[in-house]
Amino acid sequence: MLPEAALSSFIATLFSMMNPIGNLGVFAGMTAGRTAAEANRIAWTCAGAVAITLLVVTWSGPLLLEFFGITVDSLRAAGGVIVLLIGLRMLSNSSSHKHSPEELVVPS
DSSP states (O other): OOOHHHHHHHHHHHHHOOOOOHHHHHHHHHHTTTOOHHEEEHHHHHHHHHHHHHHHHHHHHHHHHHTTOHHHHHHHHHHHHHHHHHHHHHHHTTTOOOOSSHOOOOOO
């Protein structure tokens, strides 16, 4: 069994990855106009798919990384570079990341 600190860290990491609060709007949009039974079935189907995906990645992920010769540290470095590039693009104030008409209006 995991020590208490490792378990709480695991739960916090899992919670932040799954983002249940952010996905609540997506679920509400998916189930709008459906009966409670249909919404319940959709919720259980999604929960099952997420659980299966997490288990498959947990069990086969290290083997897949080893097969391709990728270390965890190189994966972390690549993720950091991607986050850095996204942040720099957001700082450049280009119109490529703007979506609404209000954002695309150039103040004169």
